[in-house]
Amino acid sequence: MNKSDLVRKVAQQTGVTNKECEVIVGAVFETIKQALEAGEKVQIAGFGTFETKERAERTARNPVTGDKIVVPRHRVPIFKAGSGLKEVVRS
Numbered sequence: 001m002n003k004s005d006l007v008r009k010v011a012q013q014t015g016v017t018n019k020e021c022e023v024i025v026g027a028v029f030e031t032i033k034q035a036l037e038a039g040e041k042v043q044i045a046g047f048g049t050f051e052t053k054e055r056a057e058r059t060a061r062n063p064v065t066g067d068k069i070v071v072p073r074h075r076v077p078i079f080k081a082g083s084g085l086k087e088v089v090r091s
Contacts, residue, residue, distance in 0.1 A: 036077055046084030053078050 001009075003025070011021035032050055035042050042050040057073045081089075 044082070046082055048082040048085055049080045051078055051080070052076065 007018055007022045007025050010025060011018045014021065016024070032042050036050060036052050039052065052075045055074050055076055058071050060069055060071050061067070062069055
């Protein structure tokens, strides 16, 4: 399922137009991105938690040249599924 499929299904379930739903879904995604950028955690009960994790600096190897390179410290987004979502997927 891609974003347009998601918009279409949500529009059908809520009775709003696809255009209105596209704006709403886009606003939800943008709000989650802004919260993560600010270092906040986004918890959606029964679904899961979006947050960021700090990755330490490390040494890696370039697979083409074999040279060692340093990957700098950086943040990455992570998602932890909630118990409600886990239960639905397990079934």
